[in-house]
Amino acid sequence: MIFDKLINYLKLDKQEFSFQFNSHPNYPSALAFSDTLNFMGVKNDAYELDKEYWDELPEEFIAIVDNSFSLVKKSGANYSVYSEKAKTLNKEELHNKSTNFVLLFEKTENAENKTVFNFKPLLYAVFAIILGYSFFTQTLSEAIFNVLSLAGVYISLEIFNQKFGNTSTVIGSICGDTSAKQTANSCDKIIKQDKTSILGLKFSDFSLIYFTGLAVLGLFLPATAYIVKGFTFVSLLAIGYSLYIQAFVEKTFCRVCLLIISILAGQLALSIIFFQNAPFSIGILLLTAVLWILAFSAVLYFSNILSQKESLQKSNAKNLRFKRNYELFKSQLLENEKIEFQDTETFVLGSKNSKLRLSIISNPYCGFCKDGHKIMEGLLEKYPEDISVQIRFNYSPERADERYTKLLSSFKNIYNNGSQKEFLKAVEEWFETKDENKIFSLSGSSETEDLTTFVEITKDNSNSGLNFTPIFILNGYQFPDKYDREDIWFFVDELMEDEDLQ
Structure with missing residues (x-):
């Protein structure tokens, strides 16, 4: 689709x-x-x-x-x-x-695109440098030859990317509608069904190697004229092969292929008419050999890497589709024995009459708990009327220092005297900064609250074998270990509608 x-x-x-x-x-x-x-x-x-x-x-x-x-x-x-x-x-x-x-x-x-690095600006900068050098230091025919080489590199790169599922606006505008209904102008039949394979490289990949090499050799004209002219004559074989495949094998013509053929023909004409053979040079010959080896190796390397990535993504997609099946998740959830907590009204957020009840076993000084609380806050924000959440902080007076006792007292004071939004903001502030003084300031009270309920909650957690943090409890069942906590987002709607878990 x-x-x-x-x-x-x-x-x-x-x-x-x-x-x-x-x-x-x-x-x-x-x-x-x-x-x-x-x-x-x-x-x-x-x-x-x-x-x-x-x-x-x-x-x-x-x-x-x-x-x-x-x-x-x-x-x-x-x-x-x-x-x-x-x-x-x-x-x-x-x-x-x-x-x-x-x-x-x-x-x-x-929702913004999270691509780590966009290579196109760098590519355009390289193109601009080559064009500037060509038009200011070389003859007009040599500059035009380099322009054609860069056009070939750009189109070949677009085809290369399209091979791995990336849509090209340029290819689309050249080929028009590539749907099955318009096979007469379809590039897909030629490009995607290319049966050529040399070390895993397709015919279109060699186009990228060829034009990259010519783009570099063109900078050394006229010293490289005899080598450039030789390659343009060799391109006649590629032109003939491509036309044969299109006309007699696939029986349809690819517009972008015809454009590349036109570029090759233009370069051939320029080399025959304007380029004069320079004296033979071993240095230029070695440069050409190294250049083609590097270009071939680079294209082969990236082709293999992207092929492996594409294969891995397809495999992962199938595995995740299986893993994200709700019935499988439910069976894993119900494998755990149901946990019955004592009724407490401490740090209960959301709608108390909701069908989905989430408890998070947590500790303010637990570094891993921050991500768990972010998930909890996101669920409350998206489903404020359909979910209830209880934050169950572990607390033992004999092991807690004065600052932890004061921190928990501040949280309870904010919870008892402020809104749910203010309490959540305080918890979020804590996990972002770990600054007790900010929480003390938000509380506005230096009195120590009665923390008996937290002692009971901690005993309740311990008796149920919930000794680590963070842990999610969904309607009395511990979140399955085989799933990441973030996976809860894929099952929230089904969990709220499942009568078996009410």
Whole structure:
């Protein structure tokens, strides 16, 4: 399922989104799509809504148009639809091509693309340096030759990235619609079904190696003229092979392949007409050999790394889809003996009458507890009326020092005299700064509270064998060890609806 324009518009990491979406146990359903958006920081709510009510929808919403999840934006009397490509539909066309499914979303700051490093600015800078050097120090024919080499490098890189599932806007604009309905202009049939394999490299990979080498050799013109001319003559073999595959084997022509052939033909013409053979040089020959070896090795290395990564992601997606199956999670949850805590009203947050009750066994000085509390706070923020949470801090007077006693007293004072929001803010502040004085200041009281309930809670935890922190307890069952605590997000909705756990 393709929805590149939608993912780009929401500024999401496409690879991360695809991985999470494909690993969802309900893939490729609307629920899987909605849950993945939530996971990526795009809060959303899904509805089945008759078309007569669509006029009341916000300016932007997500719908299933032509069997693809699509972003729909109102634009006057028409609608702009973004999925695998952008298109404009009128109201009647939109209604006819859509199901009743709509998804209303709200972007958050976590929805921004989290790509660690973008190599394109560096690539463009290198291109600019080469172009500047070519036009200021070389002849016009040599500069044009280098421009063609850079164009070949850029297009070959786009094809290389597309081989590993990254969508290329450039390739898409050259090839047009690459769907199965338009195979006559499809580049996929030629590029993705390339049967050439030399040490794992495809015919398109050698295009990248070839143009990279020529881009470097072109900087040393006219000294490298005889070698450059030789390679352009050899390119006739590649041109003939490519045309044969397109015309007689696949029986369809690839626009981007024809563009590369045009570049090769242009370079061949320039070398024949303008380049004069320079005296033979062993140094230039060695430079050429080292250059091709380096280019070949680099492309082979990155191709293998990306192939392994793609294979690993597919394998992980299948494993996670199995792991995130709710029935499997439930069976692991119920394997543990149910824990019955004594009723206490200390540090109970959220809706007390909710069907999902989460307890977190914690300690303010536990370094690992910070992440557990962040998950708890996130659940309370998203499901304020559907979940209750109890924070069960361990406390033993004989082992606690004065500052811990005062810290716990401050928390209890804030809980008893302030709002839940103020209490949560104090707990969050503590785990961020570990500064007791800030919590004492937020409390506004120096009196020591009665901490008997915490002593009882600690005994209760110990009697149930809950001696480590942090630990999640869901409706009386300890969170399974086979799952990470963050995995709770994938099961919250089912947990709230499961009558067996009420």
